[in-house]
Each structure stands twice: as C-alpha cells, then as structure tokens.
Ligand SMILES: Nc1nc2c(ncn2[C@@H]2O[C@H](COP(=O)(O)OP(=O)(O)OP(=O)(O)O)[C@@H](O)[C@H]2O)c(=O)[nH]1
C-alpha cells in the first residue's frame with residue numbers, strides 16, 4: 295500500500311551554500327556535483343521509502359533557496375510541511391546562527407507538536423575544518439526538540455539515515471493519529487489508574 299498525496303511534505307531550509315540541493319539530489323537521484331549552482335526557484339523531488347515489510351511511504355522533498363534575497367518566498371513552501379530539515383555547514387560557523395533563526399521562525403509559525411525538525415550538519419567529509427563542535431550542535435538540537443544528523447552529500451554519509459528516520463517518523467505519527475480517530479472509546483479504569491500511580495518510577 296502506498297500513502298499518496300502532497301501531505302508528506304518536507305522542506306529543506308538553511309543558509310546559502312550549505313548543501314541543501316546537494317542533499318536532495320544525493321537522496322533522490324544518487325547524484326552529486328562539486329559545482330552545484332545556487333538555487334533560484336524552489337522545486338521538489340519525490341522519494342519513496344519502505345517503512346515496514348509491506349508498506350512504502352512517498353515523501354515530497356522541497357528544496358528552497360538559501361540566499362537572503364529569496365527569504366520572503368520561503369514561507370510559501372514551509373507552511374504546510376510535516377517536517378523541516380534545517381541544514382548548516384560544519385565548516386562555517388555563521389551557518390549555525392541561521393539554524394537558530396530558523397528554529398525561532400518555524401516554531402513561531404507552525405505547530406511544533408506536529409512538526410518534525412531535523413538539524414543537519416553537512417559537509418562532514420571536511421572534518422578538519424570543523425567550526426561547530428558535535429556536542430554543541432547535538433545539545434542545542436535536543437534543547438529545541440529536534441533530531442541532529444551529520445551528513446556528507448559528497449561522500450554519501452548519513453543521507454539515507456536522515457530520510458529513513460523522517461519517513462519512519464511520519465509513518466509512526468500517521469498511524470498514531472489513525473488509531474486515535476478510529477479506536478473504540480476508552481473508559482478510564484480509576485482503580486487501575488490508582489494502582490498504576492503507586493508503581494515506582496523506572
Ligand atoms: N565538501 C563538501 N561539499 C559539499 C557538500 N554538499 C555540498 N557541497 C558543495 O557546496 C556547494 C553548495 O552546495 P549546494 O547544494 O548548492 O548548497 P545550497 O544550500 O543548495 O545553496 P543555495 O541553493 O544557494 O541555498 C557546492 O559547491 C557543493 O558541491 C558536502 O557534503 N561536502
């Protein structure tokens with residue numbers, strides 16, 4: 295069974311030149327170019343992943359332009375997204391400042407209890423030029439309820455893991471919603487609840 299429709303919309307945002315387009319092209323087409331040109335028009339590519347033995351999930355991954363002059367256009371692309379991937383370049387400290395701005399913007403506008411946020415440190419093939427420590431990036435991500443990933447679009451590191459995680463997470467949340475809507479009414483068993491409350495915490 296295939297989950298169809300534009301509702302599995304993922305948007306990739308972040309500073310210019312951090313590797314957003316390269317990540318999409320790597321993920322969806324298995325391509326990479328050292329001379330990737332700056333994005334001017336947003337576009338999307340489709341990616342299908344297997345979420346369990348019998349089911350696939352279609353994701354629509356939108357690339358946006360990172361350059362400041364296109365900033366006002368971007369909200370058009372993220373307002374109905376289920377997941378935002380915020381990319382920074384591990385060799386360029388300022389690109390992490392942009393991550394923080396993006397987190398603020400997205401959390402102000404979108405329902406963060408529904409939005410999956412992934413923060414991605416790209417270009418991890420250039421480990422020697424790293425300007426943002428792993429620990430700092432991971433702690434920050436955790437503090438805003440985001441998952442952190444390291445990727446190299448160039449060397450194809452961490453890209454599959456990132457999109458597999460997102461696919462599984464979308465699938466999991468959908469199933470939970472369906473169960474909530476269709477399930478039988480739940481009658482609380484107060485005695486049982488009280489008993490449970492007495493159980494020591496793990
Ligand atoms: N070393 C290295 N270079 C990369 C990697 N990913 C992208 N690049 C290079 O970084 C430059 C920018 O990549 P893009 O994918 O165009 O970056 P972008 O974020 O889409 O940029 P805008 O479209 O301007 O927002 C290109 O020259 C890429 O080849 C990576 O993982 N490692």
Ligand SMILES: [Mg+2]
Pocket residue numbers: 314315316331332333357358359360
């Ligand atoms: Mg681009």
